[in-house]
Amino acid sequence: MTPSPEVVMDIYTRMLRIRRFEEQVGKLFAEGQLPGFVHLYIGEEAVGVGVCAALRDDDYIVSTHRGHGHVIAKGGDFNRMMAELFGKATGYCKGKGGSMHIADFSIGMLGACGIVGGGIPVAVGAGFSAYYRGTDQVAVSLFGDGAANEGSFHESLNLASALKLPVIFVCENNGYGEFTPAERAMNIQDIAERAHGYGIPGVIVDGTDALAVYEAAAAAVERARRGEGPALIEAKTHRRGGHAEGEAAFLAGQQYRSPEEERAAQEKDPLARLGAFIIEREIAPASHLETLDAKIVEQVTAAVEFARSSPDPSLESLYEDTWV
Amino acid sequence: MIAAIQAALAEEMRRDPTVFLIGEDVRLGVFAGTRGLHAEFGDKRVIDTPISELAVAGTGVGAAATGLRPVVDLMFGTFLYLAFDQIANQAGAMRYMFGGQTKLPIVYMTQNGSGSSAGHHHSQSVHPFFMNMPLIKVVMPSTPYDAKGLLKAAIRDDNPVVFFNHLSLGGQRGEVPDEEYLIPLGKADIKREGADVTICAAGMMVHQSLKAAAALEADGISAEVIDLRTLKPWDEETVLASVAKTGRFIAVDESYPVCGGASEWAAVVAEKGFSDLKAAPRRISSKPVPIPFSPALEKAVIPSAEEIAAAARELMAVAAR
Structure with a gap:
């Protein structure tokens, strides 16, 4: 099922929002303006957005350390995200979470997670909750190829399958667990194969094709809503940047990807691909996309302004949000 | 002691439909604390799981974060080591880390301690690990009366609680009144x-x-x-x-x-x-x-x-x- 022009434009808009936000974050980090470290989602936008476009606001997602894009894909707010990255009181988590722990429960975004594979069981719990309460909500667990080698992945797929829970496991296979290539970390080509070991469907999609991701996700979501249980989607994608921004400092000159490979990754740009599709199919003219882009850049700039002018958390807040 | 645990679980499950029990062999009830509950509450509220401590502990986290009150039975305290990430990094931090966006009313129930010749893997006293986690509550009763009142209070608590029964106190006898009572957490x-x-x-x-x-x-x-x-x-x-x-x-x-x-x-x-x-x-x-x-x-x-x-x-x- 090809998505409607409205859905295509919605997907493009969310992807562009991620791209411009992340570019700004990369720039701020390079300038030394952000505390901690950040993991950018550039190059993988089609996965999170393709999936979230197939969800309702009351569906759940659980994210990863590379979570900015997932928050935006689910409908998150630039200002509160940027403020969180600056560690400010106005941030999503009042400055207590930071880049790897942004959550927005009001839109079913149950949090990014700094532990590889740590979010997968949480998504199973959210799916269990939907089943228990008798709603037709679904829960999506987003994780990388690295997490597919964690015990939590295997336990969670099996548990969700045994209990037939509405959970969609989405593996963003960008080919690297931090700096180690996937082929050195596993002896199979396709993580989707692992689904069969747990008695659930496993499909592979081109993770640079947002519409293909959307279609695969929509099918899995419909199936889960019908009570037919979980599915695993493996989206083959590319991390255009490094594992973390500023990684050159601790790589100390060592290379873990060849320049050819990096170039190939740059060429498979999911955003440019969808933009070309929109123009070619005359869903919108190039001028419209440019206007949209300018508007988003303005919003990002405003978010940086909002974050900078926001106060630091008060020391009194240190003991707030502890025990209920 | 076992009857007190059973009564606490049954009373709280009757009182609050969001309370459910999940874990390995909870239908059968290896330590008998959960025995008989499946007959009253059925498949949906008494859920047997695979032996997957990490995923089951995390299922509790996700369920609690979305409005339920899980009681997660992890059988032996030493098995909590297998669930450590979900308890320490997720249950023990999510509320604070996310700026108070959620609460996590979970009870992790398990058997602690020695004295039954069960060997090291089934005999440790693991409570200090959890005492060391700033936002986890830790409960350890010594009598049936206390066990019932504390477990009911733990289930009603909006924070993650690790509840340690003692491996060798299952047969402990003691007075437990018929009328309802709670024992507040934090009171000696x-x-x-x-x-x-x-x-x-x-x-x-x-x-x-x-x-x-x-x-x-x-x-x-x-x-x-x-x-x-x-x-x-x-x-x-x-x-x-x-x-x-x-x-x-x-x-x-x-x-x-x-x-x-x-x-x-x-x-x-x-x-x-x-x-x-x-x-x-x-x-x-x-x-x-x-x-x-x-x-x-x-x-x-x-x-x-x-x-x-x-x-x-x-x-x-x-x-x-």
Whole structure:
């Protein structure tokens, strides 16, 4: 099922929002303006957005350390995200979470997670909750190829399958667990194969094709809503940047990807691909996309302004949000 | 004891439809605490799982974050090691880390402690790990009465609670009234009043301490035995008030000495009750070895009533400063 022009434009808009936000974050980090470290989602936008476009606001997602894009894909707010990255009181988590722990429960975004594979069981719990309460909500667990080698992945797929829970496991296979290539970390080509070991469907999609991701996700979501249980989607994608921004400092000159490979990754740009599709199919003219882009850049700039002018958390807040 | 646990679970499940029980063999109930509940509450609320501690603990987190009140049965305390990430990194932090966007009303229920020749993998006292996590509550009852009231309070608590039953106290008998009652978390109970020495303990060690107190009485030494019941947050006030009265303090805990329960209690008494002390506080903990299987060796590892009584006599012999 090809998505409607409205859905295509919605997907493009969310992807562009991620791209411009992340570019700004990369720039701020390079300038030394952000505390901690950040993991950018550039190059993988089609996965999170393709999936979230197939969800309702009351569906759940659980994210990863590379979570900015997932928050935006689910409908998150630039200002509160940027403020969180600056560690400010106005941030999503009042400055207590930071880049790897942004959550927005009001839109079913149950949090990014700094532990590889740590979010997968949480998504199973959210799916269990939907089943228990008798709603037709679904829960999506987003994780990388690295997490597919964690015990939590295997336990969670099996548990969700045994209990037939509405959970969609989405593996963003960008080919690297931090700096180690996937082929050195596993002896199979396709993580989707692992689904069969747990008695659930496993499909592979081109993770640079947002519409293909959307279609695969929509099918899995419909199936889960019908009570037919979980599915695993493996989206083959590319991390255009490094594992973390500023990684050159601790790589100390060592290379873990060849320049050819990096170039190939740059060429498979999911955003440019969808933009070309929109123009070619005359869903919108190039001028419209440019206007949209300018508007988003303005919003990002405003978010940086909002974050900078926001106060630091008060020391009194240190003991707030502890025990209920 | 087992009947008290069963009653607490059944009453709370009847009262609140968001309460459910999940874990390995909960239908059958290996330690019997969950036995019979499936017959009343059915498949949806009493859920048998694969042996996947990490995923089951995390299922509790996700369910709690989305409006339910899971009771997660993890069978043996040592199995909590397999679930550590979900308890320490997720349950123990999500509310704070996400700026208060959610609450996490989860009870992790398990069996702790030694004395059954179960070998090291089924005999440890793992509670200090959880006492060390700032936002986890830790409960350890010693009697059926306390177990029921504390478990009901733990289920109603909006925070993650690790609830430790003692492996060797399953058959413990005691009065449990028919009418409903709750025991607030964080309140100690003076199980025996005394004037000369304060003995602070929880779980099985309360019984060893009471035995020691009875023996000491024959020597003319009056020991006060405080059952902490909740190990975090723990009732410093009751303990310090007792020490102010007796001037002598013995902390007895079944975990190991380094960073164990006894270390925490003795440290706080030394810090806040120093001027009341007639002698240095004492710690009695399990011997720092893996729990051996042979009954003869296992008995030597666990703090005994004799050891506690001997420590009390030594404290009484210390010349007043």
